[in-house]
Structure formats: structure tokens, C-alpha cells
Amino acid sequence: MKFISTRVGSATGKTSVSFREAVFSGLAPNGGLYVPMEQPDLSERIVAFSRQTSFQELSASVMGALIGEELSREAVLRVCEQAFSFEPVIKRLDDTLSLLELFHGPTCAFKDFGASFLASIMEEFLRQESRRTVVLVATSGDTGSAVARAFHGKQSIKVVILYPSGRVSALQEQQLTTLGGNVSALEIQGSFDDCQRLVKQAFVDARLSQSLSLSSANSINLGRLLPQALYYFYGYLQLERKDNERLMFCVPSGNFGNLTAGVYAWLWGMPVEGFIAATNVNDVVPEYLKTGEFRPRPSLKTISNAMDVGHPSNFERLVVVFGGSAKRMRKCIKGVRITDQETLQTMHRVYQDSGILLDPHTAVGVLAARKYRRDSRFGGQILCLATAHPGKFVDIVQKATGVTPELPATLKEALAKEKRATLLKPNLKQLEAFLLDRFL
Numbered sequence: 001m002k003f004i005s006t007r008v009g010s011a012t013g014k015t016s017v018s019f020r021e022a023v024f025s026g027l028a029p030n031g032g033l034y035v036p037m038e039q040p041d042l043s044e045r046i047v048a049f050s051r052q053t054s055f056q057e058l059s060a061s062v063m064g065a066l067i068g069e070e071l072s073r074e075a076v077l078r079v080c081e082q083a084f085s086f087e088p089v090i091k092r093l094d095d096t097l098s099l100l101e102l103f104h105g106p107t108c109a110f111k112d113f114g115a116s117f118l119a120s121i122m123e124e125f126l127r128q129e130s131r132r133t134v135v136l137v138a139t140s141g142d143t144g145s146a147v148a149r150a151f152h153g154k155q156s157i158k159v160v161i162l163y164p165s166g167r168v169s170a171l172q173e174q175q176l177t178t179l180g181g182n183v184s185a186l187e188i189q190g191s192f193d194d195c196q197r198l199v200k201q202a203f204v205d206a207r208l209s210q211s212l213s214l215s216s217a218n219s220i221n222l223g224r225l226l227p228q229a230l231y232y233f234y235g236y237l238q239l240e241r242k243d244n245e246r247l248m249f250c251v252p253s254g255n256f257g258n259l260t261a262g263v264y265a266w267l268w269g270m271p272v273e274g275f276i277a278a279t280n281v282n283d284v285v286p287e288y289l290k291t292g293e294f295r296p297r298p299s300l301k302t303i304s305n306a307m308d309v310g311h312p313s314n315f316e317r318l319v320v321v322f323g324g325s326a327k328r329m330r331k332c333i334k335g336v337r338i339t340d341q342e343t344l345q346t347m348h349r350v351y352q353d354s355g356i357l358l359d360p361h362t363a364v365g366v367l368a369a370r371k372y373r374r375d376s377r378f379g380g381q382i383l384c385l386a387t388a389h390p391g392k393f394v395d396i397v398q399k400a401t402g403v404t405p406e407l408p409a410t411l412k413e414a415l416a417k418e419k420r421a422t423l424l425k426p427n428l429k430q431l432e433a434f435l436l437d438r439f440l
């Protein structure tokens with residue numbers, strides 16, 4: 001499999017790269033995102049799987065089909081076994097709606113799947129080449145912890161997390177600053193934008209790039225995106241349903257990486273009807289599906305804040321898949337927008353009806369699925385991705401249901417540990433000095 005930039009128009013846009021190159025460069029040189037140049041047909045593999053196939057086995061088989069030219073069977077299996085010490089869990093909500101819980105990993109959110117795979121495959125590539133790298137990550141709180149946990153303990157990789165001082169929650173700060181070992185936390189005296197700017201500047205800084213190998217681990221990295229297709233295949237296989245009963249996935253969406261990965265699974269032969277793109281009031285994609293016009297804008301703050309994205313970066317990947325046609329995208333993806341009030345009501349109702357606590361992101365998905373089912377009279381099964389553990393959003397869950405959810409054990413552990421971070425002013429000189437001093 002080869003990969004090209006979404007922006008094929010420019011001079012460098014037509015050069016294809018390997019998976020390895022895409023993983024280490026993150027972004028294409030012309031600023032576009034990497035996408036598969038051709039779509040493999042995995043239908044035969046899918047037919048060969050059964051409900052007994054484990055998530056690791058399925059992952060090794062699918063990833064083998066995608067990147068088998070670059071890594072041996074054994075290496076792919078090793079990467080998947082290392083990456084996935086956790087797996088998705090299906091929970092039924094009603095006759096035709098189920099949850100695909102993706103929050104049983106180390107930081108209790110679906111981003112653990114992509115981050116874990118990226119960390120394991122980078123380690124594998126680096127070990128083969130006897131190389132080392134420093135991964136720089138700017139975070140506003142949540143993504144950084146998934147990345148930090150995933151890379152913790154990797155031999156060939158040092159991780160430096162930049163987070164804005166005083167602007168992440170206490171729990172998030174503990175998760176970022178207590179790992180130690182190969183993970184260093186930089187507490188930046190500035191905003192999240194300052195952190196992002198510093199990381200970008202570091203990548204183009206001549207002195208740094210001459211002396212250190214720097215890598216990124218953004219959510220747009222193919223090494224995080226492709227493995228997200230795996231749990232769609234798994235959910236498709238594991239959900240109990242009648243022969244020939246139709247199936248749709250519902251995906252709570254912000255930057256649209258998760259949904260894009262599902263669309264890839266579909267392109268590669270997973271026989272599902274389509275996808276429901278559930279958003280909060282940051283609804284540029286549902287609006288595009290309705291009007292054919294893409295109007296990115298500043299994001300609005302909501303209670304499902306991991307989905308507060310006003311300019312979803314993976315939209316350009318979806319545009320490539322559907323050849324720029326809103327009409328074709330509309331056939332596969334249905335947009336539904338949910339307000340905060342509806343989200344709280346849904347959390348309340350689901351708890352009353354079934355005793356299940358939902359986090360606010362998953363609640364957006366659940367209500368979107370139910371609205372779509374009602375309005376379209378779709379009679380098949382819907383599998384809604386549950387993207388985070390309710391225990392990560394104690395205050396909102398409490399407000400909606402009156403119940404205090406238990407904090408997952410792995411997060412409790414972080415709270416008990418001692419914080420270690422280096423305080424830094426938001427300027428490149430200081431970051432440069434820190435990196436050269438530590439890693440040269």
C-alpha cells in the first residue's frame with residue numbers, strides 16, 4: 001500500500017510514500033494529509049473471520065493486508081499484540097441499538113487504540129533501523145495523555161509533552177506529569193496555541209533538526225488513523241444480529257478521524273449500510289451534507305468538548321474518498337446535530353431506562369442514532385461508538401443523572417502519584433535549550 005497527499009494539485013503532491021514514511025513525517029510536505037493511493041479489497045479476509053476471532057488476531061490480519069509489504073507477518077503480529085492489551089466491548093441498549101465501547105484502554109478513551117498502535121509500530125521501525133527519535137506533542141489535555149501512556153516505556157523513543165499551565169484539569173495534569181521514564185512534561189506558561197506554535201517552530205528549527213530526530217504523534221498521523229478501522233471490522237463481526245439484518249455505525253465526531261477510519265473499513269469491503277455522523281452544535285459537516293457547502297468557523301464550547309471542532313481536519317480525507325461530491329458522501333454518511341440540553345437529557349434517560357451511564361460524547365451519538373432511526377425508518381441494527389468512559393466526566397454525569405460515576409482504576413492511580421514537570425516560558429529558545437540539554 002502506498003500513500004499520497006490529499007492535496008495532489010501542487011508540485012510535490014503526486015509523490016507517493018510508504019507507510020513508514022507517512023508515520024514518521026505525519027503531514028505531507030505540501031501540507032496535505034496522507035491517504036491510501038488505492039483501496040485494497042479485504043472482503044475475503046472478512047468472510048474468513050468468525051465471532052471467535054480475537055481482536056488481536058483480526059488486527060494482525062487486517063494490518064498485514066495493509067502494510068504487509070513493509071513488515072513481516074511476525075512483526076505485524078508483535079506490533080498488534082503489544083499495542084492491544086485491551087479490546088472493544090459491545091453492550092446492548094435496546095432492540096436495534098448497541099454500544100461499541102472503546103474506552104477499556106489505559107486512558108479510558110478510544111484514542112488509546114490509535115496512540116498505542118502508533119507507538120508500537122514506531123518502536124518496531126526504529127528498532128529495525130537502530131534509530132532513536134524524540135516525539136513532541138502539544139496538548140490541551142486529553143489527547144496528550146493517551147499519547148504519553150502509549151509511548152511510555154518504549155526503548156527507542158523519548159516523549160516531550162507541552163501543555164498550557166493552569167489550563168488543563170487536575171486529573172489531566174496528573175496523567176501527563178506522573179509517568180516519568182522516557183516521558184517528560186513541559187508546563188508552558190501560555191495557552192494551548194502557544195504550545196502548538198512551539199512544536200511547529202521546533203520542527204522547522206535548523207539547529208534542532210540538525211542535531212535531533214524529531215517526530216510528531218498528531219491525530220492526523222496515518223499510524224493513528226488506520227488502526228481505528230480495526231474496531232469497525234470487529235464490531236461488525238461481534239454484534240449479534242439476524243441473517244442479512246442491515247447495519248449502520250453511529251460515530252460521535254469532532255475532527256472526523258474516527259468516522260474517516262470507518263469509511264475506509266467500508267471501502268475495503270466491510271458490508272455496512274453507512275454511517276451516522278453525530279456532532280454537537282459544531283456541525284459544519286452535517287451542514288455540508290445538507291447544503292453542499294463547507295463553512296469552517298471558530299468552534300463553540302459544549303459539554304462534549306473533545307468534539308468542539310470548527311474546522312475538522314479529516315474532512316479533506318473524506319472529500320478525496322467521495323471525489324468531492326456532496327451527493328455521494330450523503331449516500332454513505334448521514335449528519336445529525338445534537339445540543340447540550342439534548343445531550344444531558346439523553347444521559348438522564350438512558351440511565352433511567354437501563355442503568356447505563358454515558359459520557360457526554362457517547363450520549364450525542366446515542367441520541368443521533370435514535371433520531372436517525374425515527375426519521376429515516378431505518379429498521380436494521382445501529383452500533384454506536386462509545387468514545388469515553390463516563391468516569392472521565394464526573395461533573396457532567398452527576399449533573400445529568402444525579403449519580404457520581406466511579407473513576408476508572410488506571411486514572412485513580414495517576415492521582416496518587418507525584419507531579420514532575422518543567423516550567424517553561426513560551427519561547428523557542430527555551431524549548432531548544434531543554435531539548436538539546438536532555439537529548440543531545
Ligand SMILES: *Cc1c(COP(=O)(O)O)cnc(C)c1O
Nearest residue numbers: 253254255256257258306387388
Ligand atoms: C477525540 C474524541 C472524539 C472525536 O473524535 P474525532 O476522531 O476527532 O472525530 C469523540 N469523543 C471523545 C471522547 C474524544 O476524545
